[in-house]
Amino acid sequence: MNIFITGAGGYIGGSVAAALLANGHHVRGLARSEPSAAKLAARGIEPVLGTLDDAGLLAQEARNSDGVINTASADHAGAVESLLAGLEGSSKPLLHTSGSSVVGDDARGSRRSAQVFDGLSPLVVNPAKQSRRNIDLAVLGAAARGVRSAVICPSLIYGVGTGPNPHSVQIPFLAANARERGRVQIVGAGLNVWSNVHIDDVVDLYLLALAKAPAGAFYFAENGEASFGDIGAAVARRLALPNVESLPPELAAQRWGEPRAYFSLGSNSRVSSIRARRELGWAPHHASLIAWILGAMPVDASAASSS
Numbered sequence: 624m625n626i627f628i629t630g631a632g633g634y635i636g637g638s639v640a641a642a643l644l645a646n647g648h649h650v651r652g653l654a655r656s657e658p659s660a661a662k663l664a665a666r667g668i669e670p671v672l673g674t675l676d677d678a679g680l681l682a683q684e685a686r687n688s689d690g691v692i693n694t695a696s697a698d699h700a701g702a703v704e705s706l707l708a709g710l711e712g713s714s715k716p717l718l719h720t721s722g723s724s725v726v727g728d729d730a731r732g733s734r735r736s737a738q739v740f741d742g743l744s745p746l747v748v749n750p751a752k753q754s755r756r757n758i759d760l761a762v763l764g765a766a767a768r769g770v771r772s773a774v775i776c777p778s779l780i781y782g783v784g785t786g787p788n789p790h791s792v793q794i795p796f797l798a799a800n801a802r803e804r805g806r807v808q809i810v811g812a813g814l815n816v817w818s819n820v821h822i823d824d825v826v827d828l829y830l831l832a833l834a835k836a837p838a839g840a841f842y843f844a845e846n847g848e849a850s851f852g853d854i855g856a857a858v859a860r861r862l863a864l865p866n867v868e869s870l871p872p873e874l875a876a877q878r879w880g881e882p883r884a885y886f887s888l889g890s891n892s893r894v895s896s897i898r899a900r901r902e903l904g905w906a907p908h909h910a911s912l913i914a915w916i917l918g919a920m921p922v923d924a925s926a927a928s929s930s
Contacts, residue, residue: 626833627688629653629675629702630695631668635720635777637786638822639692639829640668646830651684653695662787675702685709690716690833697721700758707762712769718832719762721776723818723843725752727890731872732811732851736891742776742841742898751886759841766838773836777825777844778818778894781912783921791822793887794912794920797858802923807859807867810875810889813852818845818894821909831903843894846907851888857916 626643630636631652640650644667652668653675654660660670673680675695681702685691686709693706697720710717725748726740740746748756765772780791801807828844836842855867875884899905909915 624689625649625651625687626690626692627651627653627671627684628668628692628694629681630693630720631663632659632787633694634784634786634788634791634822635780635825636692636694637666637788638784638826639694641666641785642826642830644668651688653684666787675699678705681705682709685717686713688715690718692718692720692829692833694720698755698758700754700761703758703762707765707768707770707772710770711765714769714771716771716773716833716836717762717765718829718836719759719772719774721755721759721774723776723778723845723892723894724886724890725755725759725776726894727752727886727892729885730815730891731885731889732809732813732815732869734891735814735816735850736893738891739893739895740843741895742843763839763841771836771838773832773838773840773842775828775832775842775844776894778820778892779912780820780822780825781915782822782909784822793817794854794858794916796883797855797888798862798920801858801862801864806864807855807862808870808875809851809855809867810870810884811872812869813855813867814850815889815891816848816850817892818843818848819912820844820846820907821915824907824909827907828899828903828905831899831905835903837902840898840902842899842903843896844899845894845896847910847912848893849912853913854916857913858920861916861920862922
């Protein structure tokens with residue numbers, strides 16, 4: 624297949640692209656600059672110079688492809704509409720990447736939520752994330768426009784990626800901040816819980832969805848969960864740091880920004896991947912984020928880049 628990927632130089636998109644190439648597919652990847660294009664080409668990805676704002680280019684690439692995977696942004700409505708316009712009436716697949724912070728609450732590290740969302744029933748969406756949810760719904764609704772569209776919604780992703788960018792978002796940030804500060808810092812008491820999933824299992828889900836997801840499908844990706852208190856303790860142990868510091872949420876937001884403090888690190892985001900398991904036969908292999916941190920998390924940034 625000839626697959627067009629936005630975000631092919633990123634953590635998720637780069638890892639998915641590597642797997643597609645290994646399975647004999649041809650991959651074209653959007654690149655914002657000549658240096659980025661060179662990095663993609665060095666990995667066997669045919670670069671396409673452009674940005675998410677290039678509506679005509681995105682529609683053309685979608686039209687000429689056998690399928691599209693959007694991993695560049697969960698929040699760029701214009702890019703999604705351009706891709707859908709190019710695929711309309713074709714029955715070709717579009718996999719759009721969302722993120723489970725869409726169901727994140729405002730716990731600020733203070734409590735564990737009892738709610739677990741499975742994607743089969745209505746979601747409770749924070750108003751700050753409603754625009755992202757609207758994009759998800761537009762993708763799902765494109766089934767009526769003749770697109771085999773599906774949304775993949777990963778939870779906290781861990782593991783070293785196989786693309787140009789090996790780093791995920793949450794754990795590498797906690798580790799980098801800990802190296803800088805000499806201690807692990809978490810938001811509030813760290814009682815909040817996130818579901819999590821290994822990048823290799825995420826890649827497997829994309830490949831399965833590309834092959835056989837029905838139009839209008841929504842898949843959470845998870846295989847376990849942990850509180851940020853436990854995550855912080857594991858990071859401290861792995862980095863041989865003495866303790867974990869609980870930052871007042873407002874101070875964390877001041878230092879790191881509200882989206883990171885209140886959503887990425889301070890909210891609850893508990894989800895179930897039951898639909899992906901039932902419909903696609905997805906069977907993730909990595910079951911413990913804590914075990915990965917203690918036994919495999921790179922202990923410094925250069926180690927992560929070279930793994």
